[in-house]
Amino acid sequence: MELGPGERLVLRGLLTAGKYPVLVASAAYLLNHYAGWDIPAWAVCLGALGTIPLAVFVAIRIRYWQVFSAAARHGAIIAPQWTGKWLGNLDILYLILEGYRNGYPGDFLWEKFNELGPTYRFNVLWGFGILTCDPAVIKTILATEFQNYEKGEMFQEQMHALLGTGVFNSDGDMWKWHRSMTRPFFSKDRISHFELFDRHAEAALNKMSERLRAGYAIDFQDLVSRFTLDSATEFLFGACVHSLRSTLPFPYNLSASSPFAASTMPLVSEHDKAEAFATAFSVAEHLCAERVMMGKIWPLWEMRKDKSREHMRVVDEYLHPILEEALRKKSQREREEKAKGEKRPEEVDGIEEEETLLDHLVKFTSDLTVLHDEVLNILLAGRDTTATTLTFAVYLLAMHPEVLGRLRTEVLEKVGPKQRPTYAIIKEMRYLRAVINETLRLYPAVPFNIRLSVNEGLLPNSNGKPIYVPAKVPVSYSVWAMHRREEYWGPDAQEYDPDRFLDERVNKYLTPNPFIFLPFNAGPRICLGQQFAYNEMSFFLIKLLQRFSAMELAPEAISPGMLPPKEWASAPGRKGKEKFAPKSHLTLYMTGGMWVRMTEVEDDENDVRV
Ligand code: HEM
Ligand SMILES: *[C@@H]1O[C@H](CO)[C@@H](O)[C@H](O)[C@H]1NC(C)=O
Ligand SMILES: *[C@@H]1O[C@H](CO)[C@@H](O)[C@H](O)[C@H]1NC(C)=O
Numbered sequence: 001m002e003l004g005p006g007e008r009l010v011l012r013g014l015l016t017a018g019k020y021p022v023l024v025a026s027a028a029y030l031l032n033h034y035a036g037w038d039i040p041a042w043a044v045c046l047g048a049l050g051t052i053p054l055a056v057f058v059a060i061r062i063r064y065w066q067v068f069s070a071a072a073r074h075g076a077i078i079a080p081q082w083t084g085k086w087l088g089n090l091d092i093l094y095l096i097l098e099g100y101r102n103g104y105p106g107d108f109l110w111e112k113f114n115e116l117g118p119t120y121r122f123n124v125l126w127g128f129g130i131l132t133c134d135p136a137v138i139k140t141i142l143a144t145e146f147q148n149y150e151k152g153e154m155f156q157e158q159m160h161a162l163l164g165t166g167v168f169n170s171d172g173d174m175w176k177w178h179r180s181m182t183r184p185f186f187s188k189d190r191i192s193h194f195e196l197f198d199r200h201a202e203a204a205l206n207k208m209s210e211r212l213r214a215g216y217a218i219d220f221q222d223l224v225s226r227f228t229l230d231s232a233t234e235f236l237f238g239a240c241v242h243s244l245r246s247t248l249p250f251p252y253n254l255s256a257s258s259p260f261a262a263s264t265m266p267l268v269s270e271h272d273k274a275e276a277f278a279t280a281f282s283v284a285e286h287l288c289a290e291r292v293m294m295g296k297i298w299p300l301w302e303m304r305k306d307k308s309r310e311h312m313r314v315v316d317e318y319l320h321p322i323l324e325e326a327l328r329k330k331s332q333r334e335r336e337e338k339a340k341g342e343k344r345p346e347e348v349d350g351i352e353e354e355e356t357l358l359d360h361l362v363k364f365t366s367d368l369t370v371l372h373d374e375v376l377n378i379l380l381a382g383r384d385t386t387a388t389t390l391t392f393a394v395y396l397l398a399m400h401p402e403v404l405g406r407l408r409t410e411v412l413e414k415v416g417p418k419q420r421p422t423y424a425i426i427k428e429m430r431y432l433r434a435v436i437n438e439t440l441r442l443y444p445a446v447p448f449n450i451r452l453s454v455n456e457g458l459l460p461n462s463n464g465k466p467i468y469v470p471a472k473v474p475v476s477y478s479v480w481a482m483h484r485r486e487e488y489w490g491p492d493a494q495e496y497d498p499d500r501f502l503d504e505r506v507n508k509y510l511t512p513n514p515f516i517f518l519p520f521n522a523g524p525r526i527c528l529g530q531q532f533a534y535n536e537m538s539f540f541l542i543k544l545l546q547r548f549s550a551m552e553l554a555p556e557a558i559s560p561g562m563l564p565p566k567e568w569a570s571a572p573g574r575k576g577k578e579k580f581a582p583k584s585h586l587t588l589y590m591t592g593g594m595w596v597r598m599t600e601v602e603d604d605e606n607d608v609r610v
Helices: 005-034 041-073 087-102 107-116 135-144 152-163 172-186 194-213 220-237 273-301 309-340 357-361 368-399 401-414 423-428 430-442 479-483 505-510 530-547 566-570 573-577 603-609
Strands: 119-122 129-132 448-453 457-459 467-469 474-478 548-553 582-584 588-590 595-600
Touching: 005 041, 005 273, 041 467, 087 107, 087 273, 107 119, 107 479, 135 457, 135 474, 135 479, 152 273, 152 309, 152 368, 152 448, 172 357, 172 368, 194 220, 194 530, 194 595, 220 273, 220 309, 220 357, 220 368, 220 530, 273 309, 273 368, 309 357, 309 368, 357 368, 368 401, 368 430, 368 530, 368 548, 368 588, 401 430, 401 530, 401 548, 423 530, 430 530, 448 479, 474 479, 530 548, 566 573
Parallel strands: 129 474
Antiparallel strands: 119 129, 448 474, 457 467, 548 595, 582 588
């Protein structure tokens, strides 16, 4: 019989904790047997069980003492502590989990930053964790002392079911190998892929127009998720899943009465392996995100079986034939070349025009597991992040018609009303880039992240002595919080204003302190797809604004209970302004979708401007 993840965890715990009672019981037995002591059975039991909390207590005390004396030796301090009220600070764990599920992202840590400073610690179940939004600290863990802060075993274990060991989910030499293998694919001349974006963007926009003309609001988040999924599956492994061919969801109050009702809901039809793949991958992704949130004790939620397994089987059923076909083609090519006795001109590092990531990877390895993991790693890294950013870009544009107007003017002037944007033109569009940057500042697609210290280390502290970090301690950092704080961005930090990336505020805040803006991370593990993402998002936004001239949010179309709770409205800063409810798992998203209506440009209206 195979044990489930939770069962294994509990068993390990019992074995570890069990040795003390066993020791006490054995001692009692020996004393009774050889020394003739008559100890009553209840006393032995009590004594045996009592050793567990005692051993835990002593171990914790020793560890604290070690940590404090090590800090003193280094002339450093221990980060100020967020102290909870319940045993083991379980109330903090509760607050964090509850905040993740139902709160506004980052709320639970924001007040503590005000109270304790930008770096503090909290100890849940006597563990030791550090939390920061200080750009100097984030710079230390991501860049200057990169080798001392890794993703770590725990994160890798939580994500393993989904990602195996790919570039996103490995450390050390394994990570280096993956990164150097995948990196050339994202080199400059490869990252345009404009023909592909054009096709999928066109399909998405046609779908939108059709639905809007019929008089319905659309869920833009759902739509761009399909766009990024179709694009990604095509450029990653050359087999587009065509999620844009399925029916788009309808506003909720139509679902019951609409003639389309039966086909509105899921993106899957049972018959279609490609769509089943997409859904299974999303479900497994959510599951792993939950695991990361639970921390060390995630297996307790999966006692008997690994819940991801059935979904990953669906993923693999779709992916494996594709991988095998790529390998078959490779060996066929090699046989032909051998027969002709010629060597192909481009070697391993040469990149061909319409090459997929998979075509690229088979030049390095024929290991099915490596190919499988790497392709899924990039799908995870590149798909939701891009869809999220496009969703929030449009959310903000719909709330700020003046920005939309200016951006549209730039699009019409630089690209024209119908022309296809090129790489060179996109590079010149400064306002578009500022709009994307401002979106990534207020709504970074990866709002929270975590690293694990390898050895002990010191973190900078603007309030005085450096902060001591013991070995094997998780350091969480929130780019979300950092991007919104006045001490780094100035008094209007919570306002949406793309001009801050263009006017004197750049020189005042960003140029002297570039680590205050980290939507793509920094250091050796900086996002591999940054340029790719800017291109894909720019391309989509340009085509969107060529076709639509006005947008408005349609909160009435969302399912009941999905809108922000009433209390939010009175909150200061952005929270009080939200028209939908942002939430975060591994990436940020909008609860229940992001519903909008848009006004399509009349055909002759654009012709006039040509
Ligand atoms: C707006 C879009 C995107 C954002 C905000 C974003 C953000 C990030 C962030 C924050 C990380 C660091 C994660 C970590 O180390 O914990 C990362 C890593 C990565 N990203 Fe992106 N990303 C985006 C789009 C893409 C795209 C389109 C691709 C590829 C097609 C991609 C590929 C990767 C890869 C491979 C890594 C792992 C790099 C490594 O660990 O060495 N990303 N991204
Ligand atoms: C759905 O909601 C919209 C906006 O509140 C309303 O105009 C429309 O009549 C509703 N439709 C149905 C079928 O209830
Ligand atoms: C946007 O941010 C990137 C860094 O991620 C920077 O290189 C670029 O100059 C910024 N562009 C504008 C217009 O703000």
